[in-house]
Amino acid sequence: MSANTAMAEKYRNNFLKEIEDQVEMGDWVKMCMQCGVCSGSCPTNFQSAWEHPPQELFMMIRAGKREEVLTTSSMWNCTSCYNCIVRCPRKLPITHIMHGIAEYAHRLGMAPKMQPTRFFSGLFWKNCTHTGRVNELKLSLGLYFKDGFAQGVKNGMAMQTVALGLLKAKRLNPFELFGGHKCKDQKGIQAMLKKAYEIERSRKTAKMAG
Amino acid sequence: MTEHVATNETILVVGGGISGMTAALEAAETGKNVVLVEKNPALGGRTSQLYRYFPKLCHPTCGLEINLRRLKGNPRVRVLTLAEVTGIEGSTGNYTASIKIKPRYVNENCTACGDCERAVETMVDDPFNYNLGQHKAAFLPNAMAYPQRYVLDPVIIGTPDAEKAKAACKYGAVDLDMQEETIQVKAGAVVWATGWQPYDAAKIQPYGYGRFKNVITSVEFERLADIHGPTGGKILRPSDGKEAKNIAFIQCAGSRDENHLRHCSRICCMASLKQTHYVREKFPEDGKSTIYYIDIRAIDRFEDFYQKVQADPSVSFIKSKVAKITEDAQGNPVCHGVDTEGYKRYMTPHDLVVLAVGMEPSVKGINIPGHIVADSSGFIEADPANGAVFGAGCASNALDVNRAVQSATAAALRAIQVVNKVAKAEA
Numbered sequence A: 001m002s003a004n005t006a007m008a009e010k011y012r013n014n015f016l017k018e019i020e021d022q023v024e025m026g027d028w029v030k031m032c033m034q035c036g037v038c039s040g041s042c043p044t045n046f047q048s049a050w051e052h053p054p055q056e057l058f059m060m061i062r063a064g065k066r067e068e069v070l071t072t073s074s075m076w077n078c079t080s081c082y083n084c085i086v087r088c089p090r091k092l093p094i095t096h097i098m099h100g101i102a103e104y105a106h107r108l109g110m111a112p113k114m115q116p117t118r119f120f121s122g123l124f125w126k127n128c129t130h131t132g133r134v135n136e137l138k139l140s141l142g143l144y145f146k147d148g149f150a151q152g153v154k155n156g157m158a159m160q161t162v163a164l165g166l167l168k169a170k171r172l173n174p175f176e177l178f179g180g181h182k183c184k185d186q187k188g189i190q191a192m193l194k195k196a197y198e199i200e201r202s203r204k205t206a207k208m209a210g
Numbered sequence B: 001m002t003e004h005v006a007t008n009e010t011i012l013v014v015g016g017g018i019s020g021m022t023a024a025l026e027a028a029e030t031g032k033n034v035v036l037v038e039k040n041p042a043l044g045g046r047t048s049q050l051y052r053y054f055p056k057l058c059h060p061t062c063g064l065e066i067n068l069r070r071l072k073g074n075p076r077v078r079v080l081t082l083a084e085v086t087g088i089e090g091s092t093g094n095y096t097a098s099i100k101i102k103p104r105y106v107n108e109n110c111t112a113c114g115d116c117e118r119a120v121e122t123m124v125d126d127p128f129n130y131n132l133g134q135h136k137a138a139f140l141p142n143a144m145a146y147p148q149r150y151v152l153d154p155v156i157i158g159t160p161d162a163e164k165a166k167a168a169c170k171y172g173a174v175d176l177d178m179q180e181e182t183i184q185v186k187a188g189a190v191v192w193a194t195g196w197q198p199y200d201a202a203k204i205q206p207y208g209y210g211r212f213k214n215v216i217t218s219v220e221f222e223r224l225a226d227i228h229g230p231t232g233g234k235i236l237r238p239s240d241g242k243e244a245k246n247i248a249f250i251q252c253a254g255s256r257d258e259n260h261l262r263h264c265s266r267i268c269c270m271a272s273l274k275q276t277h278y279v280r281e282k283f284p285e286d287g288k289s290t291i292y293y294i295d296i297r298a299i300d301r302f303e304d305f306y307q308k309v310q311a312d313p314s315v316s317f318i319k320s321k322v323a324k325i326t327e328d329a330q331g332n333p334v335c336h337g338v339d340t341e342g343y344k345r346y347m348t349p350h351d352l353v354v355l356a357v358g359m360e361p362s363v364k365g366i367n368i369p370g371h372i373v374a375d376s377s378g379f380i381e382a383d384p385a386n387g388a389v390f391g392a393g394c395a396s397n398a399l400d401v402n403r404a405v406q407s408a409t410a411a412a413l414r415a416i417q418v419v420n421k422v423a424k425a426e427a
Helices: A003-011 A014-022 A026-031 A037-041 A054-062 A066-071 A083-087 A094-107 A116-131 A136-147 A149-158 A160-168 A186-209 B018-028 B045-049 B060-072 B115-119 B160-168 B218-225 B267-282 B303-310 B401-422
Strands: B011-014 B034-037 B077-080 B083-091 B094-101 B123-125 B134-136 B181-187 B189-192 B196-198 B215-217 B246-253 B288-293 B315-319 B324-327 B333-339 B344-349 B352-357 B359-361 B389-391
Touching: A014 A026, A014 A054, A014 A066, A014 A094, A014 A186, A026 A054, A026 A094, A037 A054, A037 A083, A037 B333, A054 A066, A054 A094, A066 A094, A083 A094, A094 A116, A116 A136, A116 A186, A136 A149, A149 A160, B011 B018, B011 B181, B011 B401, B018 B034, B018 B045, B018 B060, B018 B077, B018 B189, B018 B401, B034 B083, B045 B060, B045 B218, B094 B189, B115 B160, B189 B401, B215 B218, B218 B267, B218 B352, B246 B267, B246 B333, B267 B288, B267 B303, B267 B352, B303 B315, B333 B352, B389 B401
Parallel strands: B011 B034, B011 B189, B034 B077, B189 B389, B215 B352, B246 B288, B246 B352, B288 B315
Antiparallel strands: B083 B094, B094 B181, B123 B134, B196 B359, B324 B333, B333 B344
């Protein structure tokens, strides 16, 4: 280790080290030069939900603002458009880092519970791993009723014409509500996923343990 | 000129810009014979295309004139214009270069009276003004061109326009039978001073150069400010000829970017700071400059220059690399981005956007012998493996005029040492 690297290591704060170790592609965070092209290129940036644009998140990580970074909903708003990756002058895989930080916050249980992207991701995963097939009816209904029964009915009414159109075009089968279609080898899928969970869990536990 | 006999004690200097002229003169003034090869019809290179240079904001014509006086008084430098080195063979102390010389169609009798220019009607793009304007097909490359001799553009050869030029010349200087020729020149050492080219701004897609007329490059802005430029020194925007008073400068347009040029081009910050002076000079009442930057790198000892510009109320600084440019209904370019100081979004219209484009070395597609060692950006490195081919000026690094001259002097010294060895004058 050169004197320079040693010195840089000394001043690298714990949270940056934590992100580098735990977050997928997290070791890129230190490469950001704060030019702001990612934030300026982000299509979601004109929505109020983007509390902290990517360059700010990177700066917050380097400033050791652990609580603020892990509990914000900002990185959950990433739509994976890849504009930032394409334009980043330092070639940071920003989209992947956003997903990485979100996943880490989720793993720690610090991510905002009812953030729609996080809620939908959970719902989608449960839905498709249950039978090995995506049940679109159950998935959309689950999302409609996310914020309670009354809001769910309201959402349903708002989407009525779309639903009727889908019915007419035979793109929506109301009987899917009862069980729904499955893949051929449901047990095989379950076993495969169980093994995958096991491998991932042991890998992440090892990482968390340092 | 072409019958000049070169030996392996001759120094070949490729490129007649400020670096090449300097290297040639420094070597010639120590008594060495020099062949200076320039591909354009006149010497001076990109320095001659500047309106002013920093830090003293004097006109480049001044510095170039000093060099031209030295050159005119020195019989040891042979200047070949419209000439390009197409290949070099051999090794240290014994090189042979092939040089292709394009016909000028005007011989030494020319007095630069301009009668041929008045006679000719065809107009062609003017590369001296980065094609922002046009000139006659019989032209003097620029006001202080050396050699001070006219050129006929090859497009009129074989047309009645060429005959008109010939008929108009009182001195028999127009020679329509000139042919392209390739000559061989021997040399003991080579100074490679081919300079730089502005990075192709059209490749920076989100900035819309080429799509939006009012997005121009920094080198084009120099020509707009220059009295010899296409607008006679008025800063008029290309779309509608309106005076551009609210001007944005975008730093690192192509530089410090892994997708474009990975190096810092060094001069662009100082160039934009300098160009804010043009805006104030032309519009002292209501000129307004905005510099969008990642960080200002006022190279060398120019921090005071930066501080003076910072103190100027007509100049504002926004710490942000612009993410994209759009155009509004009035043809104004609109800069979009997020300000790093406070992370606020902006969408700001300007009259004109100037992209501070990066420097790309022009050392491309030329058959230099052996393995010329270049860095990851293509600049020639000082490496023993290069033999007696020495990079100078912007062929070796992104440099301003001052440093390019220093680099050229250093290269001349290295070349002198080689030919001295050849002459057994040095152990």
